[in-house]
Amino acid sequence: MNHPLQRALVPTLSILLAILLNAAIISATGTDPIMVAERIIRATLGSSYGTGQVLFKATTLLFSALAVAIPFHLRLFNIGGEGQLQMGAIAAAISAAALPSSLTPWIAIPIAVFAAMTAGAAWASIAAILKIRYGVSEVISTIMLNFLAQGVSGYLLFHHFALPSTAHSAPIAAGAVIPPFSDLFGWFPSSPLNPSILAAITLTILFWAVLYRTRYGFEMRASGRQPLAAKRAGINPARHTLLAMALGGASAGLGAANLVLGYKGYYEAGMTAGAGFSGIATALLAAAHPLWIMASALFMGLLDYGGLAINALVPKEIFQVMTAVTILLVISATALSRRNG
Amino acid sequence: MGAAVQTRNITRKFGSFTAARNVSLTIEEGTVHAIVGENGAGKSTLTNIISGMLSPTGGELIIREKPVRFTSPRDASEEGIGMVHQHFMLAGELTVAENIMLGYEECGLFSPLNRKAINSRIRECGEEYSLALNPEAKVSSLSVGEAQRVEIMKLLLRNASIMILDEPTAVLTPMESTKLFTTLRTLAEKGHTILFISHKLDEVLSFADSISVMRKGEIVSTMPAAGATKEQLAGLMVEGRVRLRAENPPATPGGERLLINNLSFVDRRGVQKLRGLSFWLRAGEIYGIAGVEGNAQSELLQALSGMLQGQKGISGSIQLEGRSLLELSPRQITDSGVGAVPENRHTEAVITSFSVSENLIFGRHREHALHRGAGFNHEALRQLESRLIPDYGVLCQNPQKQQLEALSGGNQQKVVVAREMTRPNLKLLILAHPTRGIDIGAIETIHRKIIEARSRGVAILLISAELEEIITLSTRIGCLYNGAISREFTQEECDMKRLDGPEFQKEIGLYIT
Numbered sequence: 019m020n021h022p023l024q025r026a027l028v029p030t031l032s033i034l035l036a037i038l039l040n041a042a043i044i045s046a047t048g049t050d051p052i053m054v055a056e057r058i059i060r061a062t063l064g065s066s067y068g069t070g071q072v073l074f075k076a077t078t079l080l081f082s083a084l085a086v087a088i089p090f091h092l093r094l095f096n097i098g099g100e101g102q103l104q105m106g107a108i109a110a111a112i113s114a115a116a117l118p119s120s121l122t123p124w125i126a127i128p129i130a131v132f133a134a135m136t137a138g139a140a141w142a143s144i145a146a147i148l149k150i151r152y153g154v155s156e157v158i159s160t161i162m163l164n165f166l167a168q169g170v171s172g173y174l175l176f177h178h179f180a181l182p183s184t185a186h187s188a189p190i191a192a193g194a195v196i197p198p199f200s201d202l203f204g205w206f207p208s209s210p211l212n213p214s215i216l217a218a219i220t221l222t223i224l225f226w227a228v229l230y231r232t233r234y235g236f237e238m239r240a241s242g243r244q245p246l247a248a249k250r251a252g253i254n255p256a257r258h259t260l261l262a263m264a265l266g267g268a269s270a271g272l273g274a275a276n277l278v279l280g281y282k283g284y285y286e287a288g289m290t291a292g293a294g295f296s297g298i299a300t301a302l303l304a305a306a307h308p309l310w311i312m313a314s315a316l317f318m319g320l321l322d323y324g325g326l327a328i329n330a331l332v333p334k335e336i337f338q339v340m341t342a343v344t345i346l347l348v349i350s351a352t353a354l355s356r357r358n359g
Numbered sequence: 360m361g362a363a364v365q366t367r368n369i370t371r372k373f374g375s376f377t378a379a380r381n382v383s384l385t386i387e388e389g390t391v392h393a394i395v396g397e398n399g400a401g402k403s404t405l406t407n408i409i410s411g412m413l414s415p416t417g418g419e420l421i422i423r424e425k426p427v428r429f430t431s432p433r434d435a436s437e438e439g440i441g442m443v444h445q446h447f448m449l450a451g452e453l454t455v456a457e458n459i460m461l462g463y464e465e466c467g468l469f470s471p472l473n474r475k476a477i478n479s480r481i482r483e484c485g486e487e488y489s490l491a492l493n494p495e496a497k498v499s500s501l502s503v504g505e506a507q508r509v510e511i512m513k514l515l516l517r518n519a520s521i522m523i524l525d526e527p528t529a530v531l532t533p534m535e536s537t538k539l540f541t542t543l544r545t546l547a548e549k550g551h552t553i554l555f556i557s558h559k560l561d562e563v564l565s566f567a568d569s570i571s572v573m574r575k576g577e578i579v580s581t582m583p584a585a586g587a588t589k590e591q592l593a594g595l596m597v598e599g600r601v602r603l604r605a606e607n608p609p610a611t612p613g614g615e616r617l618l619i620n621n622l623s624f625v626d627r628r629g630v631q632k633l634r635g636l637s638f639w640l641r642a643g644e645i646y647g648i649a650g651v652e653g654n655a656q657s658e659l660l661q662a663l664s665g666m667l668q669g670q671k672g673i674s675g676s677i678q679l680e681g682r683s684l685l686e687l688s689p690r691q692i693t694d695s696g697v698g699a700v701p702e703n704r705h706t707e708a709v710i711t712s713f714s715v716s717e718n719l720i721f722g723r724h725r726e727h728a729l730h731r732g733a734g735f736n737h738e739a740l741r742q743l744e745s746r747l748i749p750d751y752g753v754l755c756q757n758p759q760k761q762q763l764e765a766l767s768g769g770n771q772q773k774v775v776v777a778r779e780m781t782r783p784n785l786k787l788l789i790l791a792h793p794t795r796g797i798d799i800g801a802i803e804t805i806h807r808k809i810i811e812a813r814s815r816g817v818a819i820l821l822i823s824a825e826l827e828e829i830i831t832l833s834t835r836i837g838c839l840y841n842g843a844i845s846r847e848f849t850q851e852e853c854d855m856k857r858l859d860g861p862e863f864q865k866e867i868g869l870y871i872t
Binding site: 231 | 692713
């Protein structure tokens with residue numbers, strides 16, 4: 019199981035199996051699976067608008083998957099991507115709305131993006147500090163922080179920043195809008211796909227390089243695998259815990275920036291729509307390997323948008339079941355092949 | 360009596376590597392059989408097959424005239440086969456008694472455990488076989504030696520009629536080993552069959568009935584212990600002649616390097632571990648600390664490596680060339696020129712899933728000479744590898760690809776020793792059981808390297824349960840008992856007494872028990 023192609027075999031086979039299983043589910047609801055598949059492909063890859071939508075969804079997923087994958091290499095399970103995304107989103111919206119409208123994008127966008135990253139990082143750091151200081155499991159604290167983020171962002175929105183009789187905040191300054199590719203170059207017409215995707219890809223590659231090519235990554239992998247040995251070797255596992263969680267949170271913040279600055283233009287209740295949770299699945303699907311995450315984000319983005327496109331044929335709930343079945347199947351098959359391999 | 364265990368042409372392959380090849384062996388019931396061989400000779404593979412941990416890729420296993428096919432240790436256990444592994448199979452969070460009961464609770468799933476009965480059985484058994492254990496103690500709080508006693512006790516209490524022990528004495532002192540073998544002899548007389556792996560030819564010759572020598576996955580010879588000699592066995596184990604003793608030219612110590620003064624430590628549970636420990640160590644000498652496992656060696660090692668930094672309950676001082684080490688972090692300590700081969704290789708010294716070459720720099724990865732940009736200078740790494748791997752005789756095919764865990768224990772240890780001994784500006788080298796559980800060839804290499812480092816002027820602190828090792832290598836010897844040095848032998852005394860090793864061992868034995 020050393021050759022990369024061999025390693026890709028099991029996930030590929032399990033995806034094929036999942037497709038068959040999903041076809042059976044669709045048939046059971048009384049719809050023709052071939053027609054559904056055709057409709058999904060036509061809606062996603064069949065048009066440049068659809069492709070743009072898929073890539074846009076994949077961008078947010080890539081960011082939120084990195085929020086899970088970075089701490090995962092320290093054996094930390096960040097369930098808090100959703101909360102970090104929400105805090106990032108409201109921070110981006112508030113800061114971008116407060117900027118003077120005449121401010122140039124070259125300054126406005128970095129300020130709003132920085133605010134989103136800081137908010138996400140700070141939110142994730144709370145879990146890291148609780149872990150280092152008091153030994154609280156990051157799984158529990160990040161779940162709790164998700165609820166807390168829900169409350170805090172809801173309070174901020176409805177009691178301070180929402181426009182009268184709406185569920186969203188004031189529109190952001192014109193300079194803070196990340197222009198979509200369709201406005202910039204006419205690519206993927208009218209889809210929200212924007213240069214954030216380039217940032218996401220760069221970040222993923224950078225993460226891979228840091229993890230496997232730098233001393234920081236060396237220390238990080240060591241303290242994730244054998245913390246006691248790492249400590250004896252003069253590595254400070256606590257510092258790595260804090261940094262990895264903060265970086266994960268910052269990445270979730272970037273995902274939020276993509277949604278607020280690159281799409282909505284304001285903060286709206288429920289706008290993250292569980293992308294933080296989908297990020298967990300995306301990261302697990304790729305076993306947290308930085309480069310495979312790109313493939314799994316694309317796949318999840320495809321399902322995400324494909325599901326919307328066939329709403330009329332297949333109920334949304336059934337499509338959610340199908341997505342979950344796929345993820346479960348791939349993850350269990352991969353785990354199984356690893357144990358026997 | 361018939362054969363208890365018989366193997367016929369047993370072969371086990373791991374991928375393209377054959378760990379055991381056509382092994383045919385017969386062990387009579389009621390005998391003590393020893394298997395000797397270098398690290399990686401296939402001893403553990405063979406015993407793992409007999410105990411059901413591994414299934415053979417070829418051949419037949421026959422237990423009491425009955426062909427068997429084990430798919431798990433549980434199957435083997437049902438045939439009365441029990442094993443004490445070199446790496447203990449204990450649940451750290453449970454107590455001694457709970458570990459012993461685990462899987463054999465002897466009561467219903469939802470009925471309460473019969474603690475009283477088990478506790479008293481543990482105490483009885485402990486007295487009978489000199490395996491003193493507190494049944495209520497949590498296993499994670501035990502020292503290595505104590506944990507091993509739990510493993511042995513587990514077998515004893517489960518009445519396994521065929522007992523397999525993988526290097527049972529690796530962590531015991533000679534006296535404890537003698538006690539253990541007395542236990543094993545008694546059991547053999549009662550009809551139990553004992554199979555054990557050892558590197559110590561002396562104990563094999565004195566305690567086993569028959570001996571098999573393995574080399575490169577094959578049994579090269581099986582003979583009765585009576586009449587066999589140490590040289591004969593050593594010769595069969597390794598090609599070529601071996602010296603069993605390291606040459607130890609007289610030491611010429613320099614100035615004082617390490618000064619430990621009145622060091623005391625009370626752990627979190629309020630148990631006093633170190634009790635006013637004091638000694639000093641000069642450049643260019645080896646200070647050997649002899650002692651039975653569990654006499655605060657671990658705590659001394661932790662204090663010396665910065666693992667007790669900021670903990671309560673510590674008093675006294677540790678000074679390296681006048682600088683106090685107690686307030687320093689592990690990193691600051693290594694940066695001030697201290698190298699260490701820790702007690703537990705797997706949890707403290709290596710990252711088993713990293714490659715051999717990554718492990719060679721693990722803990723030394725902050726050295727500027729190995730850096731390029733934010734990453735590593737691969738040329739420097741290759742240079743380090745090509746220097747250390749042959750020099751320390753590490754057997755591995757591809758240091759950059761091969762994971763450390765794919766190497767045998769002895770080769771893993773050589774990686775750690777090579778890394779620690781070649782630190783630049785090494786002032787103090789702390790060696791905890793540097794040759795525990797490794798073969799004669801590797802021991803010889805490591806001993807030679809220790810003497811070399813001493814001659815270079817490194818101050819060496821050697822902690823070992825192996826008295827022969829302590830006597831052979833040490834310039835001065837301190838006997839550790841109950842957290843303090845109970846007797847110190849000067850350089851003159853050591854030089855003189857070394858001439859009669861066995862007698863010196865007995866004398867040291869008096870101060871460590």
